[in-house]
Amino acid sequence: DSLAADTTTTATCGYCSTGCGLRLHIKDGEAIGLTPETNYPVNLGMACPKGWEALRVLDSDERATTPLLRDSGGKLQPISWELAFETFVQKVRDVQAKHGPDSVAFLSTGQIPCEEMAFLGALARFAMGIRHGDGNTRQCMATAVSAYKESFGFDAPPFTYDDFEQSDCLVFIGANPCIGHPIMWERVLRNRNNPEIIVIDPRRTETAMASTQHLQLRPKSDLALLYAITNWLIENDHVDHEFVHSHTRGFDELREHVAKFDLGTVSKSCGVSEESIVRAARSIGTGKAVSLWWTMGVNQSYEGTRTAQAIINIALITGNIGKPGTGANSITGQCNAMGSRLWSSTTNLFGHHRFESEADRIKVAEALNMDVDCIPSQGSWKYDRIIEGVRRGEIKALWVIATNPAHSWIDQSDVCSLLGKLDFLAVQDMYHTTETARLADLVLPSAGWGEKEGTFINSERRYGLLKKVRRAPGQALADFQILKGIAHYWGAAEQFAEWTDPEAVFRIMQRASRDQPCDITGIDGYAEIDQCGGIQWPWTEHDAQATSRPPQQRRLFADGRFFHDDGKARLIVDDITPMPEPTSSEYPVMLLTGRGTVSQWHTQTRTRQSPVLKMLYPQEAYIEINPVDADQWEIDHGDLVIIESRRGRIQANANVTATVRRGQAFMPMHYEITNQITLSHFDPHSGQPSYKDCAVRITRS
Numbered sequence: 001d002s003l004a005a006d007t008t009t010t011a012t013c014g015y016c017s018t019g020c021g022l023r024l025h026i027k028d029g030e031a032i033g034l035t036p037e038t039n040y041p042v043n044l045g046m047a048c049p050k051g052w053e054a055l056r057v058l059d060s061d062e063r064a065t066t067p068l069l070r071d072s073g074g075k076l077q078p079i080s081w082e083l084a085f086e087t088f089v090q091k092v093r094d095v096q097a098k099h100g101p102d103s104v105a106f107l108s109t110g111q112i113p114c115e116e117m118a119f120l121g122a123l124a125r126f127a128m129g130i131r132h133g134d135g136n137t138r139q140c141m142a143t144a145v146s147a148y149k150e151s152f153g154f155d156a157p158p159f160t161y162d163d164f165e166q167s168d169c170l171v172f173i174g175a176n177p178c179i180g181h182p183i184m185w186e187r188v189l190r191n192r193n194n195p196e197i198i199v200i201d202p203r204r205t206e207t208a209m210a211s212t213q214h215l216q217l218r219p220k221s222d223l224a225l226l227y228a229i230t231n232w233l234i235e236n237d238h239v240d241h242e243f244v245h246s247h248t249r250g251f252d253e254l255r256e257h258v259a260k261f262d263l264g265t266v267s268k269s270c271g272v273s274e275e276s277i278v279r280a281a282r283s284i285g286t287g288k289a290v291s292l293w294w295t296m297g298v299n300q301s302y303e304g305t306r307t308a309q310a311i312i313n314i315a316l317i318t319g320n321i322g323k324p325g326t327g328a329n330s331i332t333g334q335c336n337a338m339g340s341r342l343w344s345s346t347t348n349l350f351g352h353h354r355f356e357s358e359a360d361r362i363k364v365a366e367a368l369n370m371d372v373d374c375i376p377s378q379g380s381w382k383y384d385r386i387i388e389g390v391r392r393g394e395i396k397a398l399w400v401i402a403t404n405p406a407h408s409w410i411d412q413s414d415v416c417s418l419l420g421k422l423d424f425l426a427v428q429d430m431y432h433t434t435e436t437a438r439l440a441d442l443v444l445p446s447a448g449w450g451e452k453e454g455t456f457i458n459s460e461r462r463y464g465l466l467k468k469v470r471r472a473p474g475q476a477l478a479d480f481q482i483l484k485g486i487a488h489y490w491g492a493a494e495q496f497a498e499w500t501d502p503e504a505v506f507r508i509m510q511r512a513s514r515d516q517p518c519d520i521t522g523i524d525g526y527a528e529i530d531q532c533g534g535i536q537w538p539w540t541e542h543d544a545q546a547t548s549r550p551p552q553q554r555r556l557f558a559d560g561r562f563f564h565d566d567g568k569a570r571l572i573v574d575d576i577t578p579m580p581e582p583t584s585s586e587y588p589v590m591l592l593t594g595r596g597t598v599s600q601w602h603t604q605t606r607t608r609q610s611p612v613l614k615m616l617y618p619q620e621a622y623i624e625i626n627p628v629d630a631d632q633w634e635i636d637h638g639d640l641v642i643i644e645s646r647r648g649r650i651q652a653n654a655n656v657t658a659t660v661r662r663g664q665a666f667m668p669m670h671y672e673i674t675n676q677i678t679l680s681h682f683d684p685h686s687g688q689p690s691y692k693d694c695a696v697r698i699t700r701s
């Protein structure tokens with residue numbers, strides 16, 4: 001088909017935060033095929049199976065093609081957009097009138113473009129009086145945000161993908177880029193420095209198998225291990241004293257704290273030999289360009305923020321930041337997790353300002369041409385508090401946009417019963433078949449990737465362009481158009497008169513970003529993003545005047561100046577938190593959850609629509625069990641087993657494999673049942689759920 005295309009264009013992929021460029025092959029205005037873009041600085045001509053199949057999932061029979069309203073018999077029935085908008089607005093107003101404005105909340109996503117995030121947050125919070133709203137980024141990146149803000153003074157991942165190729169020592173903590181971020185892993189494979197690759201992970205993941213050192217520690221012992229490594233680095237004087245003195249604060253407290261983490265004690269508690277810890281520490285201490293990378297193994301933890309900061313501490317004290325091949329680098333999950341962090345006006349105000357600051361509210365109001373009185377002085381409740389609000393009867397209506405909490409939220413059965421208690425549940429999604437949409441009172445059908453415009457921000461802070469290369473099916477509308485419709489029916493059209501199309505909103509975002517660390521005032525519109533292969537923030541007017549074209553790769557902190565007022569980064573430490581649900585004689589196995597294969601994505605809302613992707617992973621849920629445990633429990637490979645926790649009981653096929661240690665098991669998060677047994681507990685600083693530690697027992701079915 002691609003040979004028949006009459007033109008091509010490039011757009012950023014809409015799955016993961018790598019942000020690959022895809023070349024769309026277009027005939028008569030419609031994309032008929034795609035290939036990875038060879039001339040894009042992110043992926044250099046590569047794509048993973050999800051990217052290759054990005055168009056296929058748009059053609060599914062499960063697409064929501066018309067608004068649906070639940071009738072008195074409990075069935076979802078097609079209705080017109082007029083009735084859908086009227087119903088939505090009336091229901092929200094009714095609930096607010098009866099229970100107060102704070103009784104309506106929204107849950108959004110890291111999957112829609114920045115401009116739609118910006119519109120949603122502004123409409124809900126500055127026009128509709130909805131105080132509480134959060135995104136599913138709370139489930140993936142909130143920990144990194146909290147850690148960076150406290151340590152650097154701003155949520156600022158410092159790296160660029162070139163660092164994968166420039167390091168001579170790469171440390172992956174709770175990260176499995178081989179399958180989670182496969183194109184980033186391809187960048188590692190292009191590294192010509194014969195690098196040391198250290199993986200810190202309780203599971204022998206694909207990345208661990210490809211490493212030069214695997215520290216297969218006990219689940220949730222990572223903070224102690226990182227402190228022991230820090231202690232060894234200090235004791236053996238692998239410290240960049242000049243950098244520490246000039247650019248950080250808190251070194252004495254750090255040294256005193258980590259001195260408590262002696263090798264012998266930590267080795268026993270982590271289940272990693274002293275020699276292995278020292279070998280890893282020495283590789284870090286002697287490396288010329290050391291980069292440390294983390295994802296959900298760190299973020300989805302009840303002490304995730306402090307663990308992320310322990311990683312940041314190591315980069316700071318060894319001076320591994322701001323230079324090629326270095327950094328304390330959080331890899332984001334979703335294609336626009338960072339856009340959600342910067343623009344959704346949930347717990348942070350538009351452009352990562354502070355709701356609590358009057359000066360910030362005035363600045364944002366001016367950028368938006370809105371009355372400052374419409375901007376609240378408090379941020380939203382976090383996701384977990386919103387769910388708790390539903391339980392307590394404080395939240396009576398929920399508006400869910402492009403996310404699937406009935407599958408993905410921790411302790412899923414509890415969440416599903418809570419969603420059933422709502423007076424009104426509206427779900428805005430591409431598919432009417434998600435677990436959450438099936439519970440909805442009203443479904444608003446939305447266009448997906450490839451059917452609308454906007455920008456995504458990838459893990460290395462790069463704005464990439466999303467393009468409309470397909471018509472959305474039936475009556476489905478871009479979320480942008482749905483938000484415009486709601487604004488109109490709410491009576492707020494005038495307030496959003498300037499928000500005519502995504503690029504107009506991008507210009508508003510640029511105004512609001514001025515003088516922030518994420519300043520993008522220098523970008524000359526969508527056309528320049530397109531021509532440059534994406535543009536990393538910051539790119540200020542001043543930058544643009546000094547250099548005509550943004551360089552393809554830039555990292556932060558090259559001058560050693562951080563975003564705290566004194567310009568110094570903070571070295572932050574804390575005590576170890578006991579595991580909330582340790583194993584016991586009744587529940588002797590620690591269950592880990594995570595990404596299963598390269599072909600699955602989150603709750604499979606999209607990936608299960610592709611026959612090709614479905615062929616690349618098991619359709620039935622499976623659980624990895626250590627061979628010695630399996631032998632003891634008389635379980636054979638392929639047997640159906642029962643997995644029970646204090647929350648519930650599920651069944652899956654046994655995958656007997658040495659990827660997990662004895663007393664541990666692993667289940668992919670993509671199956672509908674996995675979160676029926678996970679334990680509802682959170683990192684206290686970020687509010688991120690801790691998905692990777694719940695005690696279970698496993699028996700043959």
Ligand code: SF4
Pocket residue numbers: 013014015016017018019020043046047048049050051052181182183184
């Ligand atoms: Fe898309 Fe991520 Fe795959 Fe790249 S690695 S093609 S961004 S899903």
